[in-house]
Amino acid sequence: MIDDQAATNTPQRTNGYRFSVRFFCEKPFGYQLREKLYYQRLPLNRTTLTARQTDNRQLFNNAGFSRLLVVWGITFIAVLICLGVTLLLIERSKQVVVPIAPPLPPATANPSDTPPEPQEVNLFLLDATTLTLVPIKTERRLHRELTLRLRQVIRALIQETPPNFRNTIPRGTELNEVYIDSQQTAYLDFSSHLTDGHIGGTTAEFLTVTAILKTVFDAFPDDIKQVQILIDGEEVKTIAGHLNLSQPLRLPQ
Template sequence: MEVNRLSKTAAVFFLIIITAISFAGCSWFREPVEQEIKLYFPDQEAQFLIPENRIVKTDELYYNVLSELFSGPEDENLSVSIPPGVEVEEINIQGGRAEVSFSRELIDNHWGGSTGERMTVYSIVNTLTQFDEIDTVQILIEGQVVETLAGHMDLTISFGFLEDIVQKD
């Protein structure tokens, strides 16, 4: 009985040590921490955006999030929202406003349509504004403000999270 309790204590102590070491290890080696985030993708009818959860590394959070968004949904019932070949060139956040500069392919490879354009813009905007530090998103192309993406939306202004386009449960 005595021996048993002793070994239990030892085991617990050992576990604590191991846990401590592994936690300490994280900070020592600065392993990127991971975070669960939401990506907004269009539904089949392109009526609404539906969030899909994804785990990303937090080392370059916004780039990682957009890169996951660009790679498209895992759920087959959702659609891609970003045309192929687009790259994120720069992200600047100041006073709650994120200026995100994309490569020209966002315009050149876009499939058009008001709906197609809205899905693209709000999938970016809603995805980025889920973070507390981002209230609005200004989309830039090669660092410049552009009139529009596909001939409908006014991209000279910045956009905040659009509740109406997210499908209600």
């Protein structure tokens, strides 16, 4: 027989744990013995708890230090990689050869920008003493384009009247425009003052037309073959009623 009181009150220790065994008698159909085991954790003493806490701190400190070492190692490796890449780029930049641009050729002057050289031009005017047409030499900076050169020469003839000479073209006459066709015919378009201001007479008209023709053919012997005189853009039959100007004119051979 087991003493119920002894079994109930006597604790048993196993590996730091205390077990209590109690016996209860239930008798719905008689006495039946059951054993119930109650498990209770024994309290730890202070020395054991302190030792375990110290061990935990050491483990935690060791783990933190290991993580710190890993972070430092990764950072150091990254710094080394960045430094190596930087040194490599610097070395490559030193090896790049920058091509030297060839020297620029000396600037050549554009012919259209340089002013033309003065050229000698003969303007046929009437000598007041001999009453004949004589060439008067003058220097002009003529344009390179043929039509513009012709305009310059005819305007010089209209405006030029040195002492002891007379201009056979009436004063105040204007040159409206000049044209040169593919047949080397020059069309000289004068203002109406050429006819309205003319003094008239066969000789005067002949001298006016001849002065124009000689000046043109002397300045452009290879570029112009004949001359057509126009008044305000229209063909005219005559200047003063004596010479036929309805057709292009040439100098007699």
